[in-house]
């Protein structure tokens with residue numbers, strides 16, 4: 001377990017963090033995004049998509065779809081658990097297939113059903129510090145996510 005704080009003063013800083021993550025994501029990378037409404041989970045997701053070569057304008061909160069798929073350097077699967085009633089509804093989406101596959105998975109509100117997420121993942125908690133200030137706290141939880149976090153820190 002390893003952590004790294006990234007202060008963001010503006011959406012531009014957040015875009016830079018997301019693109020850094022998207023550029024360095026690997027097949028099997030799973031990222032849990034945690035933070036209140038309007039924290040920036042979707043903004044960060046769009047920037048991660050951009051780093052994977054996907055048009056960020058296509059990325060929005062997967063409100064009705066629950067899962068959105070995009071084709072980039074790697075396939076990207078974007079989940080939002082906010083509207084799921086219970087863990088069974090999440091399980092019924094077939095999430096394990098995605099989490100243990102070769103794409104990149106982003107899970108907004110990832111702390112709602114932590115039992116279904118892989119143990120080795122990158123957790124990104126976002127704190128709202130001001131109108132345009134955000135604090136991103138990135139934490140890894142196993143060798144695979146540790147390596148990604150080390151790369152992000154080094155490349156920043």
Ligand SMILES: Nc1ncnc2c1ncn2[C@@H]1O[C@H](COP(=O)(O)OP(=O)(O)OP(=O)(O)O)[C@@H](O)[C@H]1O
Nearest residue numbers: 008009010011014037038039040041042043132134
């Ligand atoms: N530094 C910043 N980084 C990211 N977003 C910022 C920043 N400063 C201001 N914002 C604004 O905060 C909002 C973040 O919205 P976003 O949809 O990404 O939040 P969210 O965490 O996905 O919320 P929800 O839970 O409602 O889906 C946007 O309107 C964005 O312009």
Ligand SMILES: [Mg+2]
Nearest residue numbers: 041042061108
């Ligand atoms: Mg969102």
